[in-house]
Amino acid sequence: PAGGVSLRLCGTRAASEGVNKPVIDRIIRVDHAGEYGANRIYAGQMAVLGRSSVGPIIQQMWNHEKEHLATFSELMVAYRVRPTALLPLWNVAGFVLGAGSAFLGKKGAMACTVAVEESISDHYNSQIRTLMEEDPEKYKELLQIIKQFRDDEREHHDIGIEHDAEA
Amino acid sequence: VRCQLSPPQRPLQASAALRRVSDEKKKEPLGSSPQQQFDSHPADHQPEQGPQGPRPSYTGQGGQESEDYESEEQLQHRILTAALEFVPEHGWSAEAIAEGAKTLGLSVAAAGMFHSDGSDLILHFVSQCNTKLSELLEQEQKLVQLGEAEKKPTDQFLRDAVEVRLRMLIPYIEKWPQALSILLLPHNIPSSLNLLTSMIDDIWHYAGDQSTDFNWYTRRAVLTGIYNTTELVMMQDSSPDFEETWRFLENRVADAMNMGNTANQVQSTGEAVVQGLMGAAVTVSN
Secondary structure, eight states: OOOOOOOOOOOHHHHHTTSOHHHHHHHHHHHHHHHHHHHHHHHHHHHHHTTSTTHHHHHHHHHHHHHHHHHHHHHHHHTTOOOOTTHHHHHHHHHHHHHHHHHTOHHHHHHHHHHHHHHHHHHHHHHHHHHHHHOTTTTHHHHHHHHHHHHHHHHHHHHHHHHHHHO | OOOOOOOTTOHHHHHHHHHHHHHTOOSOTTOOOTTOGGGOOOOTTOTTOSOSSOOBOOSOSSSOOOTTOBOHHHHHHHHHHHHGGGHHHHOSSHHHHHHHHHHTTOOGGGGGGSOTTSHHHHHHHHHHHHHHHHHHHHHHHHHHHTTSSOOOOHHHHHHHHHHHHHHTTGGGGGGHHHHHHHHTSGGGHHHHHHHHHHHHHHHHHHHTOOOOSTHHHHHHHHHHHHHHHHHHHHHHOOSGGGHHHHHHHHHHHHHHHHHHHHHHHHHHHHHHHHHHHHHHHHHHHO
């Protein structure tokens, strides 16, 4: 399971004080949208390959993404960030991508996972760089969360490679 | 040497002021009253003279400000706040601002600092009301957290918040339709929309909204509609203490609560349909 990252949320005002609001807003909104999309992708894959041999692997990765989404939802409330208006779009697009890649077979699903997790890792890395440039101390908690999630996504990527290569 | 920077709208005054310092002219080029403080700073050889009390000055003087000087923005706030008293008589206009400036001991020419359509005064007022509302909601939240007050159900919370905010218009209600039409002018829409959306967001935040999906937008859109329509009803309302308005508000909020239930029903139906289609697709593919 994804590492236990606990969130000390001491009220929304405390969370918002002194932070570069536009930067944090964008980061949290994009990450929330990304995790939501990832959720839907795995949901689509499970819908097709749930009963196959890779079912449990996909389910495990999906559970991680659910935890990630929950964390970003909490952060969203704490920092009073608006969610992306394109959520309904990501809802459908993610599911279609997941189900579509799964219809191509197990290899297809894993290839999709590898590609998606690759770009998510890069994306998290550039966010980590941005926050480090801003103020590593002020954003310590957020940095910790993003680093943890980046490691989780890399793990998914490696799992995908493993199964892609085998199958 | 104490340099003066005039506000950006009056470059003529800046060059005139500089000329005055170098030529030691006494007469001010625009013939404004001797009371005008922000251009009457004496030349170098009279640094100690001038009116007592806080003198307005401008930021950007190269570190020559001291602590008791206020910034231009603070001065503008003071003038606009003072001007509100004259709105019932003069409307949202440069006249009201000029009267406000006079009560602060400034020249009526101070009104030239602001837009001629009165939008600065209106936006200042709206912003002030929104801040007051946020403070009240914050206090209420603290009382609930301390256990000294009951947490209100959502519909009552929204009703009360909108009522409190709209009641702030009552002293200016005669002139408020004028204000609304000015706020709808294209060049004012970004600012007025900004103020409106942040107020609505504040109300929902204190109402306890924690939605992170599309509901976030739906709720704010619905509340904005309720607020705007109630405001318009209030303009036409002649009942004692605006009771017709508050009844209208109550009905609209009740409608909104029902809308939520209906939306849920629609969504469940939609989900069921989608599941059916997925099942069919999987069956066909197997």
